[in-house]
Structure formats: C-alpha cells, structure tokens
Amino acid sequence: MTGLEHYNYWIVIALMMSGLYALIARGNLIRKLIGLNIFQASVFLLYISVGFVRDGAAPILAPGVDSYSNPLPHVLILTAIVVGVATTALGLALAVRIHGAYGTIDDDQLDRQRD
Amino acid sequence: MMEELIDVLLLAALLLVALQVIGSRGLVAAIMTFGAFSLVCAGLFVTLDAVDVAFTEAAVGAGVATLLMLAALQRCGGESEAAPRVHWGALVVVLGVGGLLVWGTLDLPPVGEADNPAHQHVAPRYLEQSGVEIGIPNVVTSVLASYRGFDTLGEVVVIFTAGLGVWLLLSSRRREEGE
Amino acid sequence: MILEHAQVLVVALPLLAVPVCALLPSRRWPGQFATLVAWAVLGFAVLLMAGVAEQGVLRYQLGGWAPPWGIEYRLDAMAALVQLLLALIAAVVFPYAARSLADEVDDGRVGGIFAALLLLLTGLLGIVATGDAFNVFVFLEISSLSGYALIAMGRRRRALVASFRYLIMGTVGATFFLIGLGLLYALTGTLNMDDLATRMPPLSASPTAQTALVFIVAGIGLKAAVFPLHQWLPDAYAEAPPAVAAFMAATATKVALYVLARFLFGVFGLEQLLEVPALQSALQGLAVAGMLAGSLLAMRAMDIGRILALSSVAQVGYILLGFALFSTAGLAAGLVHLFNHALMKAALFLALGAIVHRVGSGDLSRLEGVAHAMPWTMAAFMMGALSLIGVPLTAGFVGKWYLILAVVEQGQWWLVMAMLVASILSVVYLWRIVEVLYRRPAVLPARHEAPALLLLPTLLLAVANLVMGMHATPLVEWSMRASASLLGAGS
Numbered sequence: 001m002t003g004l005e006h007y008n009y010w011i012v013i014a015l016m017m018s019g020l021y022a023l024i025a026r027g028n029l030i031r032k033l034i035g036l037n038i039f040q041a042s043v044f045l046l047y048i049s050v051g052f053v054r055d056g057a058a059p060i061l062a063p064g065v066d067s068y069s070n071p072l073p074h075v076l077i078l079t080a081i082v083v084g085v086a087t088t089a090l091g092l093a094l095a096v097r098i099h100g101a102y103g104t105i106d107d108d109q110l111d112r113q114r115d
Numbered sequence: 116m117m118e119e120l121i122d123v124l125l126l127a128a129l130l131l132v133a134l135q136v137i138g139s140r141g142l143v144a145a146i147m148t149f150g151a152f153s154l155v156c157a158g159l160f161v162t163l164d165a166v167d168v169a170f171t172e173a174a175v176g177a178g179v180a181t182l183l184m185l186a187a188l189q190r191c192g193g194e195s196e197a198a199p200r201v202h203w204g205a206l207v208v209v210l211g212v213g214g215l216l217v218w219g220t221l222d223l224p225p226v227g228e229a230d231n232p233a234h235q236h237v238a239p240r241y242l243e244q245s246g247v248e249i250g251i252p253n254v255v256t257s258v259l260a261s262y263r264g265f266d267t268l269g270e271v272v273v274i275f276t277a278g279l280g281v282w283l284l285l286s287s288r289r290r291e292e293g294e
Numbered sequence: 295m296i297l298e299h300a301q302v303l304v305v306a307l308p309l310l311a312v313p314v315c316a317l318l319p320s321r322r323w324p325g326q327f328a329t330l331v332a333w334a335v336l337g338f339a340v341l342l343m344a345g346v347a348e349q350g351v352l353r354y355q356l357g358g359w360a361p362p363w364g365i366e367y368r369l370d371a372m373a374a375l376v377q378l379l380l381a382l383i384a385a386v387v388f389p390y391a392a393r394s395l396a397d398e399v400d401d402g403r404v405g406g407i408f409a410a411l412l413l414l415l416t417g418l419l420g421i422v423a424t425g426d427a428f429n430v431f432v433f434l435e436i437s438s439l440s441g442y443a444l445i446a447m448g449r450r451r452r453a454l455v456a457s458f459r460y461l462i463m464g465t466v467g468a469t470f471f472l473i474g475l476g477l478l479y480a481l482t483g484t485l486n487m488d489d490l491a492t493r494m495p496p497l498s499a500s501p502t503a504q505t506a507l508v509f510i511v512a513g514i515g516l517k518a519a520v521f522p523l524h525q526w527l528p529d530a531y532a533e534a535p536p537a538v539a540a541f542m543a544a545t546a547t548k549v550a551l552y553v554l555a556r557f558l559f560g561v562f563g564l565e566q567l568l569e570v571p572a573l574q575s576a577l578q579g580l581a582v583a584g585m586l587a588g589s590l591l592a593m594r595a596m597d598i599g600r601i602l603a604l605s606s607v608a609q610v611g612y613i614l615l616g617f618a619l620f621s622t623a624g625l626a627a628g629l630v631h632l633f634n635h636a637l638m639k640a641a642l643f644l645a646l647g648a649i650v651h652r653v654g655s656g657d658l659s660r661l662e663g664v665a666h667a668m669p670w671t672m673a674a675f676m677m678g679a680l681s682l683i684g685v686p687l688t689a690g691f692v693g694k695w696y697l698i699l700a701v702v703e704q705g706q707w708w709l710v711m712a713m714l715v716a717s718i719l720s721v722v723y724l725w726r727i728v729e730v731l732y733r734r735p736a737v738l739p740a741r742h743e744a745p746a747l748l749l750l751p752t753l754l755l756a757v758a759n760l761v762m763g764m765h766a767t768p769l770v771e772w773s774m775r776a777s778a779s780l781l782g783a784g785s
Contacts, residue, residue: 005225010217011126015133016473017213022137023462024209025202030142030188032462034149037180038133040465041156043472044172048165050480053234054118054227058164059254061246067229069164070238071254073479075263076428077168078255079270080472083435085175085183086277087465090439092187093281094446094458099191101451106196110455216473219505223480236483236493237362265356265365269420269432272309276413276436279316280443283406 008049015042027107029095033088040084047073047080118162125159142196146184153177167255297341301354301367304338304377305423307331309416316409324408325392331412332384335419339374339381346374350779353425361425362486368425371776372629376552377422379633383544383640384415386751391537393747394647398535399447407447411541413440418549427475427561428485430553431468434517437549438464441542448533456529463516463526470513477506478561490561498566507570510557511577518550520614521584524607528591531603536647536656539599543606544640548632551613555625559780564620577618582712584611589719593726598646598656601723602639605682608716609635615709616697623700626777630770631693634681634762638690641678641755645671648744648752658730665731667742670749672731674756679724681759684717689762696770 019042022035051073059071099105102113132155136148153176160169224231241258249257259267311331318324345352346369354367369377391411396404417437421430442464446457479485481502482493497503512523519527527547531539558567567573588608595601613635616628648671649664650656665672681690694713701709743749762769 006220006223007123008126008226009220009223011130013213013216013220014130016216017209018130018133018137020212020466021202021205021209023466024205026137026199028142028196029458030184030191031145031196033184034136034145036462036465037149037176038136038152040469041153041172041176043469043476044168045156045159046473047476047479048160048163048168049226050223050231050233050476051165052163052227053229053231056164056229058166059242060166061242061252061254068242068254070234071241071258072238072485073233073476074165074168074255075258075266076485077165078171078259079266079428079432081168081171081175082270083273083432085180086273086439087435087461088180089183090277090280090284090442091458091461092183093284094442094454094461096187096190097284097446098451098454098458101454105191108197115450115452215505215508219477219502221502222500223477223502231480232483233480234483236489237485238483240363261357262359262364263428266429266432269429269436272413272416272436273432273439275312276410276439276443279406279410279413280439280446283403283410283443284446286403286406 008052009046012042012045012049015045027109029098029105029107030092032107033091033095036091037084037088040080044077044080047077121162122159125155125162129155129159138199140198142188143185146181146188149184150177150181153181167253297345299354300338300341300345301352301369301423302356304335304342304381305416305419307334307338308412308419312409312412312416315412316405318405321396321404322392324405325388325396328408328412329385329388329392332381332388332415335415336378336381336385339378342369343374343378345369346371362484362489365429366425366486366488367423368488369423371772371779372552372555373422375629375633375772375776376549377419379548379636380415380418380422380545383541383636386754387537387541387544387640387644390644390647390748390751391541393745394537394651395447395535397651398449407444410440410443411538413437414444414541414546418545421549422552425487426485427478427487427490431472431475434468434471434553437546438468438517441546444538444542445530445534447535447538449535450533452529453533456526456533460526460530463523467513467516467523470509470516472513474506474509474513477502477509481506487556487561491563494562494566498569503562503566504570507557507562507566507573511554514550514554514557515580518547518554518614519607519610521580521587521607521611524584524588524610527607528595528600528603531606531643532597532599532656536599536643536650539603540640540643540647543603543643544636547606547610548636551610551617551628551632554614555617555628555780558617559625564781567620574618574620578615578709581611581615581618582709584608584614585712585716586611586719589716589723592723593719595723596658598649598658598661598727599643601727602642602646605720605723606635606639608720609639609682611716612694612697612713615713616693616700619700619704621700621704622774622777622781623696623703625781626770626773627693627696627700629773629776630696630766633769633773634689634693634759637755637758637762638678638681638688641674641752641759642682644748644752644755645675645678648748649675651744651748652742658727662730662733663735665728666734667740668744669741671744671752674749674752675731676728677756677759679728681763683720683724687760687763689759689766691763692766692770 019038
C-alpha cells in the first residue's frame with residue numbers, strides 16, 4: 001500500500017483537535033458549541049473509517065454481493081449523532097437563558113460579573 | 116482507486132472547512148460554514164459506505180443543529196465578539212492530546228482492509244444472519260432495531276431528556292426577564 | 295417471574311414513570327409519585343442484591359439476543375452494591391425533594407423537574423446494569439443531560455453558567471470515552487465488556503490499547519471529578535438546588551468511579567495496567583493531589599455548598615487512591631469509601647438544604663448562630679461532618695481505616711501521611727462552618743426548625759452514618775468479595 005493507510009485517521013485527528021481548540025480557546029458560548037460539534041463529528045468519522053471495507057458495498061443486502069462495509073459502527077454513530085444534537089439543543093437553550101440573565105454570552109464577560 | 120481519491124480530497128476539503136469555521140469572523144458566518152462542514156461530512160460518509168449515517172448527518176447535523184444555532188443566535192441578539200487570539204494553553208492541550216492519538220493510531224490496522232479485527236468477530240453475524248433472522252435487507256436497520264434495539268431506546272430517551280430540559284429552561288424565561 | 299426480570303425492571307420502572315410524572319398536575323403529586331417509584335426501585339435493588347449473594351453474576355439478554363451480538367445486562371457484586379446505593383439515596387432524597395424542590399420552582403414545572411430527576415436515576419441505574427460498553431455511553435448521556443437541566447434549576451443565575459460549563463466539559467469527557475471505545479473496537483471487534491476482557495490480554499503492549507486506556511480514564515475521570523478534571527464540580531454542586539446537589543454528589547460521581555473501576559479491572563485487567571508506563575504512579579499522584587487541593591480550596595470557600603463540593607473533590611481522591619493501589623484490599627477499601635461517602639455527603643447536603651430553606655442562603659456570612667434555631671438539622675450536619683473527617687464509630691472512619699491498611703500493606707508510608715494531612719485539613723474547613731453556625735447573636739431569633747419532611751430524611755442519613763460506622767462488617771465483606779471477583783476476572 002501507499003502511505004495512505006492511516007491518512008484517514010490522521011486527518012480525523014487534526015479535525016478533532018481543531019474542534020477541541022475552538023471549544024477551549026473561543027469565549028462565545030455558541031462558538032464553544034460549534035467547536036464541540038466539530039469535535040464530535042470527527043469522532044464519528046473515526047468510527048466510520050474503522051468500519052470501512054475497501055471494495056465492499058454499503059451494508060444493504062443484495063444478491064450477488066459478498067463484501068460489505070461493517071454495519072456496526074454505522075449503528076453506533078447513528079445513535080451518537082442524535083445524542084450530539086440533543087446535547088447541542090440543551091446547550092443552546094442554556095445560552096439563551098444566560099443571555100437573558102446576564103445580557104452577554106461571552107465567557108470572559110460572564111466571569112467579570114461576580115454573582 | 117477512484118474511491119480513495121475522492122476520500123482523500125473530501126477529507127482535505129473537510130479540514131479546510133473546519134479551519135474556516137474556527138477562523139471565521141461573525142457568528143452567522145461561523146454557523147453557516149458549520150452547516151457546510153456537516154454536509155461535507157455527509158459526503159464522506161457516503162464514500163465510506165455509510166449511507167444511513169450520511170443521511171442522518173445531513174438532516175440532523177447540517178439541518179437541525181444549524182437551524183437551532185441560528186434560532187439561538189437570533190434570541191441572543193447576534194452580539195459582536197472579540198477578535199480571535201491565539202490561546203496558547205488550548206494549543207498545548209490540543210497538541211498533547213493529538214500527539215497521543217497519532218501515536219495511538221500507528222499500530223491500528225490500515226483503513227479499509229477486509230481482514231481487520233473490527234470486521235471479524237461480531238459484525239459477520241449481522242451480515243450473514245440478519246437477512247434470515249430479521250428479514251430486511253438493510254443490515255444497519257436490523258442491528259439498530261433488534262440486536263442493539265436497547266441502544267435505540269436509550270437514544271429516544273436522550274432526545275426526550277433534552278426536550279424536557281429545553282422546556283424546563285425556556286418555560287420560565289419571561290419571569291426572569293421581568294426582574 | 296418478576297424476579298427473573300428484576301434486572302431490567304429496576305431500570306425500566308423509573309423510565310416508564312417519567313412520562314406519568316411529567317404530566318401529573320398539582321404541586322405535590324409529582325414528588326410523591328417519584329418517591330413511590332424510588333421505593334419500588336429500592337425493593338428491586340434489595341431483591342437483586344440477594345440474587346447476586348446467592349448466584350454470583352446475574353445475566354440478562356435484552357431482546358433475547360446473545361452477547362456479544364446483542365446487549366447484555368450483567369450484575370456482579372460491585373454493580374449490585376452501587377445499584378443498591380443509588381436506590382437507597384433516591385429513596386431518601388426524593389421525599390425530601392418532594393418538599394424542597396416543589397417550594398423552589400413555579401407551579402408548571404414541578405412535574406417536569408421530577409421527570410428529570412427520574413431520568414437521572416434511570417441513566418445512572420442503566421450505566422450500572424449494563425455489560426455493554428457502548429450502552430454505558432448512551433445511559434451516561436441520559437444521566438448527564440438530565441443532570442445539566444437540573445443544575446440549571448438553581449435559584450441564582452450563576453446556576454445557568456455552572457450548568458453550561460459542566461455541559462461542555464461533561465460532553466468532552468463523554469467524547470473522550472467514545473474515542474477510547476472506538477480504538478478498542480478497532481482492535482477487538484467487540485463492545486461487550488466481558489468479551490473485551492478476554493480479547494485484551496494479547497494486545498496489552500499495543501500503543502492503541504494503551505491510548506484507549508488513557509482516553510477512557512480521562513473521559514470517565516472528568517465525569518468523576520478526578521483532579522485536575524474537577525473544575526466543573528464546585529460551581530455545579532454549589533449552584534444546583536440543594537436536593538439535586540445532595541442526590542448528584544452522592545450518586546453521579548460515584549457511578550463514574552464505578553465505571554472507572556469496571557474498565558480498569560474488568561476490561562483492561564491488571565496485566566495491561568502495569569504495562570502502561572507510570573500509570574499507577576500517575577493515578578496515585580492525581581489522587582493525592584485531589585485530596586490536598588480539594589481540602590485546601592475548601593478552606594478558603596465562603597459558601598457551604600461550595601465547601602461541601604470541594605470536599606467531594608478530596609474524597610474522590612481517597613476513593614481513587616484505593617483503586618490506584620491495584621490490589622484487592624485497595625479496591626475493596628475504595629468501594630467501602632465510595633458507599634460511605636455517598637451517605638455522608640448526602641446527609642450534609644440535605645442539612646444544608648434545610649438551612650437554605652429557612653434562611654434563604656448558604657453563605658457563611660449570613661448564617662451566624664443558625665444552629666441555635668435549628669438544633670436537629672445541626673445535629674445531622676455534625677454527624678455528617680464527623681463522618682467526613684473520619685472519626686471512629688462513623689462510616690467515614692471505616693473506609694479510611696481500610697484504605698490505610700491497604701496502603702500499609704504495600705509499605706507506601708508517604709500515602710498514609712498524605713491521607714492524614716488531608717484529614718486534618720478537613721477538620722479545619724468543617725470547623726469553620728460549625729464555629730460560624732454556633733456563633734451568637736443568631737440571625738434567626740427563635741427556634742425555627744426545618745419542616746418535618748426535610749428533617750426526617752436528613753436525620754435518617756445522619757443515623758445511617760452512625761450505623762454504618764458501628765456495623766461495618768457486612769459492607770466491608772461485600773466489598774472484599776466484589777473486589778476479589780473483579781480482580782480475579784481481570785487476570
């Protein structure tokens with residue numbers, strides 16, 4: 001093989017880390033949630049890459065096909081995507097309430113208001 | 116080979132879009148670019164044979180999540196934010212975690228080989244037997260609905276929990292603003 | 295018939311009760327209904343404990359699919375102990391919450407709040423019940439999301455910020471766990487924990503397996519508030535409504551520690567743990583750092599809720615130290631302290647809730663002399679505090695005693711020293727509270743004891759601290775048994 005065997009993994013790791021960076025470094029709460037979403041989506045890519053079989057078909061049984069990609073990671077990630085969006089929704093609702101209570105959704109400014 | 120080329124290009128594009136999201140000025144731009152990120156993700160899932168996941172990512176990631184973010188932003192008044200600065204602490208954390216992960220994937224079996232351990236133990240049963248045991252061609256659906264149906268139940272409960280949480284939070288909003 | 299399915303019913307019952315609870319009208323009914331559910335769960339937990347005592351590991355195939363293809367429920371001695379703890383705490387805290395939470399929020403939301411409390415219980419019970427690693431993630435998120443929502447219900451607006459920060463950190467933790475799980479799956483092709491345990495040993499030298507271990511420990515360590523991943527905890531528990539703080543402090547971090555022990559010893563196993571360079575010293579170092587840092591921070595805090603929360607960081611350190619000894623005696627001591635710490639922290643937070651109920655604040659500067667107005671509440675608080683310090687004849691002593699024995703067994707005297715220093719610090723920060731609460735003149739002029747519904751559960755837990763201190767043998771023996779079977783299975 002070429003040097004591509006681990007290419008998927010490494011790009012996925014770079015993606016994860018860019019999401020993680022955004023969620024730590026940026027002060028805006030919605031930005032943090034965007035970073036979190038990128039982080040999670042990259043983990044989904046990790047799972048799907050693990051499940052991929054070259055020259056295999058999508059795991060929908062069809063006559064004459066004998067090589068499929070692994071369906072199990074797909075199942076897990078379907079669940080994880082839904083869990084992710086549920087978390088995002090709750091986080092956004094919190095951000096809206098925080099804006100109502102403090103008049104800002106910037107983390108640094110929240111710290112400046114003592115109570 | 117064609118498949119791999121598309122995979123390589125899409126992944127590279129995805130990384131560019133992700134960096135674009137992080138570096139973008141203005142929250143509306145960031146959210147819209149994030150929607151594009153989810154769409155490219157969905158495209159990658161298709162090339163990696165995960166069609167169900169691609170469909171869900173496009174609908175839920177690019178659709179629902181993006182809309183929710185825009186709606187929340189609107190209620191937060193679309194305030195301006197501080198210009199991004201390099202956050203050295205975050206950079207150190209990210210490089211450390213990323214470095215560990217790169218080391219940890221070095222001896223992972225290559226992507227796409229049919230004899231990888233992940234494809235050996237549990238998955239073959241689903242592919243070989245689910246047609247008989249469950250009787251529908253889509254193996255992902257079979258596993259989701261029966262073999263691992265309990266996860267799916269949990270997933271429904273997660274949505275319900277989030278819905279309940281959002282309702283608990285937003286139903287009292289008027290009271291607070293009146294103070 | 296019922297017994298056969300008790301393993302599932304114990305999780306399904308609170309779940310099925312959720313929609314009913316959410317729709318119940320009136321201010322009182324949801325809390326009373328949730329209490330009944332918690333008592334029924336306790337009944338099942340006791341039945342299951344007896345079942346495990348008799349038959350060893352109980353297994354149940356969900357949907358009739360055999361593991362590793364289907365998801366399996368699996369209850370061993372350690373899981374049964376934590377399940378019983380969850381049920382006990384719920385059975386005592388829910389009636390208290392029925393009064394205190396219902397008084398704190400506006401009418402329309404009472405049903406929803408108790409529904410969230412039941413979801414939290416469901417999630418935690420589900421984590422303990424399952425034998426499938428990915429199923430742990432799903433139920434972890436159920437418990438987490440309901441936890442974030444409940445913390446945000448605190449009286450002050452700071453509760454919203456605390457909840458948001460916890461949501462971000464908690465989700466990062468859960469995602470780290472997911473990364474670790476993905477790596478394990480890529481190596482082994484399975485998600486069933488027992489199946490993983492049989493497939494891991496030949497892979498113990500693999501960097502991927504070691505990386506997976508680090509990610510799982512870090513992810514779960516975040517949920518367990520292991521130092522230095524504890525930053526979310528002080529705000530979250532100090533801002534949450536006291537009944538919620540009592541329930542979460544006694545259960546959520548405990549379940550995370552349970553998952554940690556399950557993965558360390560029941561999935562990876564001792565051989566693998568010793569293969570990772572410096573893992574043991576790192577865990578011991580973090581445990582000691584947590585014990586000291588938590589106690590030192592607690593000495594400077596002004597809010598009783600925050601002091602109790604920071605002391606939890608220290609106590610998590612003790613429990614982790616027990617685990618990090620990598621010995622049967624150490625793990626058993628950790629489990630004993632895990633159980634007993636839940637009792638003392640729940641008692642303390644409930645007493646605090648009773649005080650806040652009367653005075654409207656948990657800030658030390660506003661609580662001078664409260665003890666004179668609320669002698670019974672204060673007696674319960676003192677009992678919890680003595681237990682937290684580890685005074686003989688209290689529950690807190692037992693765990694620390696067995697922990698010291700386990701440490702001495704390995705000849706690590708510096709760890710004994712660290713434990714003693716942390717205990718002395720806990721005397722200091724608890725004395726600050728007691729001194730202020732007994733100081734004259736009092737903020738409340740006359741006798742003003744908490745309502746009976748708040749007082750009774752608080753006193754019950756205070757007495758439990760005494761009972762578990764004087765009759766420690768059953769818990770110690772059960773923990774030894776749990777520890778021996780877990781470590782035996784791992785090697």
